Amino acid sequence: MTGPVRVCRHCDGVITDPEDAVIVAHEQGNSGPGWTVWAHRDHAELVDTLPDDFMRVLLRVWSVRSR
16 A cells, blocks of 8 residues: 655655655645645745645735835
8 A cells, every 4th residue: 555645845756755744834724724835854944834825815904004
């Protein structure tokens, strides 16, 4: 039996070595428990873990506060 397929969030490459897989985040699902975000050990620090919606809202708040 095969294990789960883990894909690096940074390079979109399949992580074949289980020792090279690092958990970098957990994303919530709309209708379920969500999923784990993986990356290669060398790419873990390069992964942007903030969702785009969060950054868009944060930039809007900053622009309103600066007026």
